[in-house]
Amino acid sequence: MADQYVVLVTGSRTWTDAHTMHDVMAAIVAEHGPGRVTFRHGRCRKGADMMCDRIARQLGAHVEQRPADWDVCAGPDCTPAHRKPRRDGATYCPGAGIHRDAAMVDEGAHESLAFIDPCADRRCRKREPHGSHGATETARMAEEAGIPVRRFPEPRQVxxxxxxxWADLSSFGPSTVTMYSQLENRTITFPSGEHGFNWAKSLIEAERAAVLAAPTPAEAKRIGRRVTLRPGWDEVIRYKVMRAIIAAKFTRDSPAGRVLLDTGDALLVEGNTWHDNHWGDCRCGRTACWRPGENWLGRMLMDRRVELRRGGQRE
Known part of the structure; x- marks a missing residue:
């Protein structure tokens, strides 16, 4: 099969997008001819491998399966304690999969297709967004071996x-925020989004005035921690206030709005080190902050970006 165009396929066990995979594989078969294309995969029982196998056969292409030998230790570092138990009481080598993947890469290929979902391993403690481990590592090895790799979906900027x-994306950003206040029945210009957010926490006029007069966003936040919270703030109102501030700050004609649109399709995450896993995602390294943050600010910014692209001006 020396005249074969060999395609190494790797992917996540959770991959379900058969349409994308079919379109990519069909284009390769159409270019080289079904009898001259071989798709090589690792024969996982679910996900991208089995989907690739089925599509390749439908297209009339050749298929090479490379199942891992889970019963044999993958290398000299695999000690008896390293082996994991099966439900039937037997054990297996957890390194067999990556050992198989390395062997597939060593066989060489004209190109590699990587269909990678986000990591779904509940034991994984990586904080930054990343793909499933096995498929990502196989794609990396293929690139190091000089095999061109095409990834699906296309990598997204973070x-x-x-x-x-990107400073204007932060509530501490340099842009002022002008909006109408029902509390005071007037239009107010806040020095920053942080001023506006903490100003809205209280129904007491003197407390709101202290926040508005704060010389910096950090001072506004500090004062806001001591005000008397209005009823329903944590449950509902804080989300409405933040969305209203974002809508007023990020318009199609404002400097902040242009910054937001310049982010393209990037994933926006308010990364921080001050333990805020509600509005952002803390990366301080402490055990208490290992769980990924809810990133409400980033999510609201991405929602607003969609509105601006559609021409909508939310009031």
Whole structure:
């Protein structure tokens, strides 16, 4: 089969997008001819491998399966304690999969297709967004071996530090926020989004005035921690206030709005080190902050970005 165009396929066990996989594989078969294309995969019982197998046969292409030998230790570092138990009481080598993947790469290929979902391993403690481990590592090895790799879906940019050119994405950003206040029945210009958010926490006029007069966003936040919270703030109102501030700050004609649109399709994550796993995602390294943050600010910013692209101006 020396004249074969060999395609190494790797992917996540959770992969379900058969349409994308079919379109990509069909284009390769159409270019080289069904009898001259071989798709090589690792024969996992579910996900991308089995989907690839089925589609390749439908297209009339050749298939090479490379199942892992889970009963044999993958290398010299695999000690008896390293082996994991099966439900039937036998044990297996957890390194057999990556050992098989390395062997597939060593066989060589004209190109590699990587169909990678986000990591779904509940034991994984990586904080940054990343793909499933086995498929990601196989794609990396293929690239190191000089095999061109095409990834699906296309890699997405992640903006997780709201500083520098992205400073306006932060509530501490330099842009002022002008909006109408029902509490005081007037239009107010806040020095920052942080001023506006903490100002809205209280129904007491003197407390709101202290927040508004704060010289910096950090001071506004500090004062806001001591005000008397209005009823329903944590449950509902804080989310409405934040969305209203974002709508007023990020318009199609504002500097902040242009910054938001310049983020393209990037994933926006308010990464921080001050233990805020509600509005953002804390990366301080402490055990208490290992769980991924809810990232409400990033999610609301991405929602607003969609509105701006559609031409909507939410009031």
């Amino acid at each position: 903006i997780d530090c709201f500083t520098g050119q």
